[in-house]
Amino acid sequence: MKEVRPATRIEVALLVAAAVLPLILQALGEDYHIGFATRLLIFALAATGLNFIVGYGGMVAFGHAAFFGIGAYAVALMMTAGIFSAWITWPVAVAAAALAALLIGAVSLRTRGVYFIMITLAFAQMIYYSVISLEFAGGDDGLSLEQRSTLAPLDLANDATLYWVTLALLSICLIALKRLAASRYGRALTGVRQNETRMAALGYPVQHIKLVCFVVGSAVAGLAGALLANQNGMASPSQLYWTQSGMLLVMVILGGVGQRFGGMLGAIALLGLEEVLGRVTEHSHFYVGLALLAVVLFAPRGLAGLWTRQK
């Protein structure tokens, strides 16, 4: 049984290191990398949400890009309507993603296994094609943001501030998901993942438990999408496309399914590798792909599994 223990020294040290990173980069004159580091954290957040669904809930969802994209488009659309405050648009982005997940999840959770993979994929593709055929959503071009969201009293136009806000939100989500996983609900969820029939026989509302998990993980993706729209300066259809869902799922599997930091590790490893290889070759994806194959064959429990003990 899991105990909620206080953060370990390593976790605190990592958080402090992450917090001072922009100062170091500024001192080195490598300001460009602050934006890249923010991107890493945003994808870490989206992958963390997916890891909650896949790893804790045991549901292989293949449509996470839908909720990621909905968050981004919510922020961009509200900005075209003249609403700039992040205090309004970000919660709305999260709520929009959660609502979409509630509707999609309620239907999809009637299926299981490969059928669940396929139905979440189908819904995500519906959202992708709907968005690119809507003129007011910018069609194939996506929607540009006039400026970053305003988050009084902070100034998000400053790259380092956006980074710190992202880091804070990622930390909050990680802690909240850890607590949720250790709560009564989290234990019931683990029970459902391990043996759904038994939990149903014990009188637990199995469908309800799974749906909550799906909605929570997707809402986290909505928040990540809102942040990514700010970082990229636009909401792009490619963020909704199925390959984005695939990428997020790859991050989770790479990092370690069901490991607390699995999503985060996978996102940072994958995007980091892409960036480093991008410096030396035009064809970084070729080598990223080979590295992923090596992980599948030689590290079946993902990167996090390399140094955690077998449960």
Place this chain on the structure above:
Amino acid sequence: MTQLILEQALNGLQFGLMLFLLAAGLTLVFGIMDMVNLSHGSLYMGGAYFGAAAAQASGSFLVGVVVAMLGMAAVGVILEVLLLRRLYLRDHLAQVLATFALILIANDAVRMIWGPQPLLLNPPAALAGPVELFGFIYPAYRLLIIGVGLAVAVFLYLLISHTRAGMWVRAGAANREMAETLGVNVRQLFTIIFALGAALAAAAGVLLGPLLAVQVGMGENILILAFVVIVIGGIGSIRGALLGSLLVGIVDTLGRALLPTLLRATTAPEVAAHLGPALASIMIYLLMAGMLFWRPQGLFPARA
């Protein structure tokens, strides 16, 4: 109007038959080995590139088709023996990771060899023009595709339902362990199926090459359509794949052509202008989600 409907119906049939070439291999891999293979679209792309390069070098479209099919069958055998074989008993997540990695590798490999620009693939000169068919004009090349697609469908039908190897395949799809216990060499059978599936995907790639663009990323779009087809048809069933392909091809093509007109006739023009294209492009996904909701085993369930 009838002219338009008839022409679009033929286009739908043609697209559906090409989807069938893709879906046939995918559904067997999925059905027999319970393997989610996201890289099937890369075999399609590989076929198109092999075919375009061979057709350019030799000046013959037919040579392009043959090279594409043989080349991708060989690639399929290598992939299956070296990699996929290790994944059959792993969970779907490992399969997703590995086959998604293959997409990344294939896309960049194509860029390394042929560059980022799309390749040009011309239809055979003899079939470049239109023909008259029951009083209306239709491109000859599209007719050829329909003919080839139908021939392959008949060939596969005979192969699966009237030969011993086909019987093994059906047995494997219905219950793999049982088939193995009864002495079917599923391992070897599967290498052959995978090679055949790769060759068919390559054929689809090279045949559609003159109609769609031969470019990086072409496999990602059509892969999802192939998944839609096999889910609707029933995973593991060739018959289901054929029916699903035709359904998806015709619904998609006719929907795009007719829905905006229909909506304009029934609703306000500004509603129709927005709703028409959106509805047309999501119709097949609605079909798929509906099928998964009400009849997840598909039209022709293969599993016993």
